[in-house]
Amino acid sequence: MKKKLVILLFLLVFGVSFAHSQTTSKLNPYIDGEVMNYEGNLNKLVFRGISVANLTFTTSKAENGKDYLVKAEAISKGTLLKLFRFSFLYRVTSTIDSERFVALKTVKRDEQGDRVRDSEANFDYTEKKVTYVETDPKDSARPPRRIASAIEDETHDLISGIYILRSMPLAVGNSFALNISDSGLVYKVPVNITKKEMQNTIFGKVMCFRIEPQVFGKGRMIESDGSMIIWITDDNRRLPVRANLNTSIGKVDVKLKKYEIKR
Numbered sequence: 001m002k003k004k005l006v007i008l009l010f011l012l013v014f015g016v017s018f019a020h021s022q023t024t025s026k027l028n029p030y031i032d033g034e035v036m037n038y039e040g041n042l043n044k045l046v047f048r049g050i051s052v053a054n055l056t057f058t059t060s061k062a063e064n065g066k067d068y069l070v071k072a073e074a075i076s077k078g079t080l081l082k083l084f085r086f087s088f089l090y091r092v093t094s095t096i097d098s099e100r101f102v103a104l105k106t107v108k109r110d111e112q113g114d115r116v117r118d119s120e121a122n123f124d125y126t127e128k129k130v131t132y133v134e135t136d137p138k139d140s141a142r143p144p145r146r147i148a149s150a151i152e153d154e155t156h157d158l159i160s161g162i163y164i165l166r167s168m169p170l171a172v173g174n175s176f177a178l179n180i181s182d183s184g185l186v187y188k189v190p191v192n193i194t195k196k197e198m199q200n201t202i203f204g205k206v207m208c209f210r211i212e213p214q215v216f217g218k219g220r221m222i223e224s225d226g227s228m229i230i231w232i233t234d235d236n237r238r239l240p241v242r243a244n245l246n247t248s249i250g251k252v253d254v255k256l257k258k259y260e261i262k263r
Contacts, residue, residue: 029166029238030068030096034059037258040074043251051077053088055254067104068096070159088112094159101164103157103181121184125153132184147184155179155186165191166238170209172196180221187221190214199231201241202256207234208241224248 040053055074062069074090089111095104106121119134134145156164161180168176175192192212199208208231216226226247233239239259245252 027167029101029163030059030070030098031261032059032061032068033262035258035260035262036256038254039257040252040254043253052252053077062095067098070094070096070163072159092157092159094157096160096163100154101160101167102154103160106157106159106181119183121157121181123151123155123181125151125155128152130155130181130184130186132181134183149181149184149186151181151186152179155181157181161189162240165211166232166240170211170232170234170238172209182221187215189221196234197231199242201233202259203233203239203241206241208232209234222247 034057036057038055038057039051040055042050042052053074053076056072058071060069060071061067070093072090072092072094074088076087076089089109091109093107095106096102097104102125103121103123105123106119108117108119110117110119116136116138117134118137119132121130121132123130128151129148130151132145132147132149136142156178158180161178164178170193172193172195175190178189178191180187180189190213192214193209194212195210196207197210198205211230211232213228213230215221215228216224224247226245228246229244230240231242233241239256241256243254245254
């Protein structure tokens, strides 16, 4: 559950703006040089609003000068280590196709205490499969873990799945499903836009869409009880300013703390 909590933090807090593409009919959710910084706070029993993680998302162009790279990093803070004797460092580099905005490759480093895993997922849309390989850098004798799954023409990793959400028309009552691949497995994630709500943000009070991805439940990404809510600004920026994750281990509230575009 702790590992999934780390992964879900990335689902919850993501950096993206809403920009019009001049070359395609789709709205381009990626901005070269965009940096988003978030803070995650845990609420559990007697612990209220304890800061447990910093999260950063940075968008840039890939080496080919065409596709996009999104580098995401989550780092546990001292309070989490002191109270629960648990620390993590989670780094993801996601390569995104610049025309269709689908995932091309996902490279991860997952450190949880003494446990470390490196992994790479490659998306082959000609063969219609994703191939995932996970290794233990601390144990070279351990055989790699390999998983291959069938994918559809539009498939995302956790990062591109959130970004593509920003490019879709948002309206109360709308619902749709995204194909999300994580660790070699593929999930169909229903997404519901349930209402509009005012949120206090670093930009002041802003009206936001309340979006509820269905990631909890049997056969879903998290096979346990829980809920997720994401608030995205109802303006041309389409910025994710807050998210909430309610699980059996507590509630995690994530808020945008800093936004900039580096040129």
